[in-house]
Amino acid sequence: MKLFIADDEIDVREGLRFILDWSELGFFICGEGKNGYDTLDQILKLQPDVVLMDIRMPKLSGLEVVRLASEQGFHGKFIILSGYSDFSYAQEAIRYGVTNYLTKPIDEVELEKAIIQAKETLISETDTHKKLVEYRNKARDSILQDILLNQADYSYLDVHDLMLEASMYQVVLYTNFNQDSFQNTWDFAGILRLANKNHNALDYIELNHQHIILMKGNVAINRFQELLDHYISPPQKGSPLDSLFLTYGKPVYSVEQIHISYEDAALLMKRRFFCNYDQHVLGYLNIPESQPFISTNSTSGQEYARQLAGYIQSGSRHMVHKTLEYLREAFYHIDADITELKHNLADILLEVKSIINHSYNKADIPFPNNAAIISSIEEKYYLDEILQFFTVQFDMCMNAIGTQSRESVMDGILDYIAHNYQENLKLNTIAELFGYNSSYLGKLLTKSIGKSFNSYLDEVRIENSKKLLRDETYKVYEIAQLVGYTNVDYFHKKFRKYVGMSPAEYRKENL
Structure with missing residues (x-):
């Protein structure tokens, strides 16, 4: 002393x-x-x-x-x-x-x-002061956690005393990039403090085993963006930043809104499953504009499996890949637990395996056993890894089946029409998907089914509209849209041509 x-x-x-x-x-x-x-x-x-x-x-x-x-x-x-x-x-x-x-x-x-x-x-x-500081810090950490969880009583908060006065706020979460790593996570909060030369520009909080940074003010948020632009997206291989995975929420402008930025970052951390394998950062702009819940029940899974199995049988690799892209997009918007999503993906692949094995029971199809399929899907961290696993299995399957005849290719085209008649289908679009010249494909279709593409498409749409008309769930104009007709008058005209009566008359006779 x-x-x-x-x-x-x-x-x-x-x-x-x-x-x-x-x-x-x-x-x-x-x-x-x-x-x-x-x-x-x-x-x-x-x-x-x-x-x-x-x-x-x-x-x-x-x-x-x-x-x-x-x-x-x-x-x-x-x-x-x-x-x-x-x-x-x-x-x-x-x-x-x-x-x-x-x-x-x-x-x-x-x-x-x-x-x-x-x-x-x-x-x-001194001891008393240290204890007071310790208790005060614990109390402040508790208040910060309540703010992040939107459980704080904001009317009693003194933002000056809590050192939370700022024009804007943004929340960052970080963890190990290597999801198999048991090493301590690199101190990204320390890196940001050094970058800001101001320890009061950000707070570090641990909540639910998450590493959380609350940035306060334009300077801290701008410095973070500079780090993202120059060092993190992508980071230099082998650097400390290369060992981190970050998510960040949108900037907000009051203490009462901080929880919104945190919820963004926490949601993005859960959605890491949808990242590219080498992606280190997810920001609030990566959140889909809307996240409607898309059912992952067995019916939708079976529908994907049936489409994929049909394209495998037709030898249409392009359509297999296209369908996997549709599947990826659908799953991207599903509001469900990642474990549940993996289970659904496993169910789809197992169903494809069942359909193909049933159709080609004498062929040597190189699918793994069911336990191996489930294990391979569960151990993967990214959706793209799983879909790549699907692609490999389907390519091997098509190679085992061999080159298909013209008739089986035509079946694949007709199957595609059966599943996509409600879309704005054009002959040249289908020809491109299946690798044909549109004029040549038109001739093949006419020869194979005895009618033009447009006539066949109208028949498919009208047959499906008849099924819908036998149920009172939808109005006639809604059914027109559901089967691919944007103009209800045109739908009436086509229906009368193929059925001999109006949609309303048909419904009256069949209810």
């Missing part, structure tokens, strides 16, 4: 320097003062723990030094010395917080006792 000696007499200062073994008591003399002004100036600069000072000094008295030092935030202890045994001085000294008042000549025992008492008081106050 630091000790400061102040007395206008040099002999007294010299005597105080050697009256006790200060080092044995845990002190070193950091300075000396010879008048009140000098003493006050040095106290404020040196911030000693204990000041040993005469009460009467030139320019400023000892009591004035105590008062002025206290008013300017000095928290050290004063031991006042005086040649006068005057109770009024002692009273005034106590009023200014001086706890020890000794009269000259100084008794060594009394001085040592006063020094030890001052030291013990300082240690006690």
